[in-house]
Amino acid sequence: MGSHRRPAATGLDRSARTATVTVLSAATAAAAFAVPASAAPKDTPAATKAKVDRLYEQAEQATEAYNKADERAGTLRRQVERAQDKVARGQERINEMRGEIGTLAEAQYRSGGIDPSLALMLSSDPDAYLDKASALDRISSRQSSHLTELQRAQRALAQERAEAGRTLAELEKSRKTVARHKRVVEDKLAKARRLLNTLTAAQREEYDRASRSGGGGREAPRPDPSDAGAGAGAPASSRAAAAIAAARSAVGKPYVWGANGPSGFDCSGLTQWSYAQAGVGLPRTSQAQRHAGRQVPLSQAQPGDLVTYRGDASHVGMYVGNGQVVHAPYPGATVRYDPVNMMPGATVTRV
Known part of the structure; x- marks a missing residue:
């Protein structure tokens, strides 16, 4: 009777099986502890805050682009209104001219119903007829002039x-x-809000207190308004002083993009x-405001000067003295005071 025992494994077979088990065990262990490629490690609070800062900066840049486009749309809207009003007035004038020409034509028809030479022969009062004929010539001349003027007005109206x-x-x-x-803007702000919601209440409170760029977790101290001209130079002008007073009155008001x-x-x-409260008209965007006056070094800044930030001038505040600016920082924050060097690329403009 034949044996059903399996043949003894050779040394080579045992080595192969052992290697296979080892490889499979290693692969199983690696799979158990591996992080899927699509799952990034959770951001630290500091990294989350940095991302929020970047999103707010991008939203601010988009806000300034929105303000510029909205200002342009407002200008075009006013141009359209003026053009439509001009077209309406031009049409009214043309209607009046047509009425005048119609009146002249009717008078000419009534006066010139027969041949002028025959009318003169049949006239019982040749002198009176000649007077009428002279008037008729003047009417014809006026009609011709009116027709020429009407044609010009019609061409102008078509162009308008x-x-x-x-x-339009x-x-x-x-x-x-x-x-x-x-x-x-709305997309950037929504992403920033979602990221902020991943922070704890304490971390969000710390973020709200901190200046966006290196506030160190401390809310910038509010300077005493009476110090605006003490040790920091007086306002550059009376209108600068009035603008400072207006900006101070806005402290605590919310940041609202586009407002x-x-x-x-x-x-x-x-x-x-x-x-505007000081009677001075400034452009709508921070980029245009950077060039709304004479630029001076930061070391010579006076209260009321505008301070724009970054190379693209996408943020602006007003210098109030003592190394502080008043500005509307970002969504979720209110108008407040912060250090003048809170962001890179500060440029000072004296209005």
Whole structure:
């Protein structure tokens, strides 16, 4: 009877099985402890805060682009209104001219119903007829002049209508640009809010207290308003003093993107509104505000000067003295005081 025992494994077979078991065990262990490629490690609070800062910076840049596009749309809207009003007045004038020409034509028809030479022969009062004929010539001359003027007015009206149409088309394009920038801002802010929601309440409170760029977790001290001209130079002008007073009155108001007061502000909206209270018109965007006056070194800043930040001038505040600016920092924060060197690339503009 044959044996059913399996043949003894050779040394080579045992080695192969052992190697296979070892490889499989290692692979199983590696799989048990491996982190999926799609699962990134959880950010530290510091990394989350840094991401929020970047998103707020990008949102601020998009906000300034939105403000610029919105300002452009407002300008175009006013141009369209003026053009439409001009077209309406031009059409009214043409209607009046047509009425005058119709009256002249009717008078000419009534006076010139027969051949002038025959009318003269049949006239019982040749002198009176000649007077009428002379008047008729004047009427014809006036009619010709009116027709020429009407043609010119019609050509001008056609040009004005075409220009109004082009401006209206440009306005519609600008409105789409505004809407696109608005979506970008809202997307950035939504991402920032989601990231902030991953922090604990204490970490969010610390973030709210800190300046966005290196506040060290401490809320910037609010300077005594009476110190604005003490040890830091007086305001550059009476209008600068009035603008400072307006900006101070806004402290505590919420940051609202795209807003320029009086209940909420974005950064350039605050400075524009503050100087408007002093009777000074500033451009809407921080980039344009950087060039709204004479630039001076930071070491020579005086209260009321505008301070723009970063190479693209995407943020702006107002210097109030003692190394402080008042500004609208970012969504979720309120208008407040912060150190003038809170962000890189500070440029000072004296309005």
